[in-house]
Amino acid sequence: MKFENTGIEKLKAELNRLDEVMHEHGLVRAGQWDYERVTYDRKFELKEGVYYLRVQGYALEGDVDTFKATIQLMTPFLGKHYYPHGVEYGEGENFPASLVNQCKKILETVKEEVSKFAV
Template identity: 40%
Template sequence: MKFKVTEFEGKVINFADLDEIMQAAGFDSQWDYERITYDFKFVDEADTDAYAYYFRVPAHIHEGEIPKNSAKVYMLAPYLGRHYYPHGIEYDEVFPEWIVNKCNQKLEQIVEKIKADVVS
């Protein structure tokens, strides 16, 4: 499931600022020198299979290299997926409403911080 966030999708942001904002919002990161993905993991306690859901916010390099603080990244559309062991993550599903609502709250939190802290 993709989320439309016009406030930052496609914007160029300083990597160090973005990394600080995402860590403060509770996201973990995986990166290489050209891209980074921030993940927020949900576990649905009511789900008897106990599969995890991942809310992902990706960005690609615009200038420099990750993880240098001076690097600039451009934001891509956030998306939500459900992990099925051992097959991987599926993105075309109907997700629990509480998870979608929590993702929207996280997006609002991130967008507010980006607007307040980052000029691009």
């Protein structure tokens, strides 16, 4: 499920500050990056299953491995994990309304905080 028109997809930010804000809201980059891309995930374990809120971005300038990069964020999305196949982000998935609302609140807060230092 894509979270269209959140405003996050219009933001560009410095990687280190972006890492801090995302981490504060449970969105972890961990090992999910390469020289040009980053992926932040937040895991939700509910009785209905395991879900992931994902925010991705790519480097407009600099390299992620040097921690000196300007990141263009992309449209966030929500997926459900299916063992052993992985996470499905398709539009045909059903997501609990409470989870969708929680994710929207997280994304709105992240957008507000990143907007303060966006380039």
